[in-house]
Amino acid sequence: MLPTKFPLDTPAAPALSAQRNRSGTPAFTLPVQHPGRAEMPRVLGVTTGKRTHEFRIVLPGSTCVGAALRRLLDGWRAGAGCGRIVAGACAQVQYHVMMHAAHGARPYVYSPPIVCNGNNTLIGAAITLGCRQDGTRILHCHGGFVDAQGRHHGGHVILDETFTAAAGLQIRLCLFDGIDLVASPDAETTFDLLQPV
């Protein structure tokens, strides 16, 4: 079993933690400058009193996770939702991590895909379900796996390129009624981002 290692705080960390930026947030790292102007409000929230629809899904081995979820969600005519991948393993996981952009307006972009083949044990993952303005479904998933050699793999998981191992995957989804998550261009970051409506 691999020992648990924690990152060491730099000697400057306590001093930096005492600093405060303009919003009162302790500043450990310099603020990131996005290409666009920051608009208020900084937190967008929508609420509904309608009941959620809860599902537990068990995917068998050798299943493309993205394709299977899309098929189920299309059949249910589901809109927005959220969920967690709660147990199982994948024979292939494809994911991205964030990296500093070498060029362009965006300070950070996604890395080229990292592909892990073999038995990748799920540690945990969360999913946001939304759609583009043309109705195309978006499965925004972040998750963590440990591969057969014990190495960590955590990041933005591409479910359409992720396949279950023989053990399958167990997924819990919570579908919303009365709230949608629609991807639209975000002027501040220049990414297409899911917004609650």
Added chain:
Amino acid sequence: MNTITFESITVESGHYGRLVVARLKPGEDIVEALEKLCLSHAIMRAVVRSAVGSLVEARLTHGGARTAHTFTVAGPGIEILNAYGEVSLDAGMRTSISGMVADTDGRMYAGCFVSGANRSLITVEVTLQEWIVETRYQEPVAA
């Protein structure tokens, strides 16, 4: 002489209420934003159903008051892999959000998010559900 303290078990029964779906823009701290969100909707208690997003860096803690270990996962570009916990604006209770994050090498870390030190990098999508308490009572701890 050792003093033995008998504490009681607190039991709440209730039901889930309103759902709050939110997006945190860059620079917003995840714990502070969830508390503000609940306050703005007059929600006193809520459970985190899901969170997906990225942080400038992560500041996590674990352990008790005397053994607390707090550490920084250096970013920018830390991915929130999952988050759990409760938001509480009730007197005598506190918000506690824990979770897993991954750094830019894909290494995973876990702990409780330190309030004020986990700022959104690009976006954080979060879903909360109100917890409405109907009854609360104390049960003695079984001997």
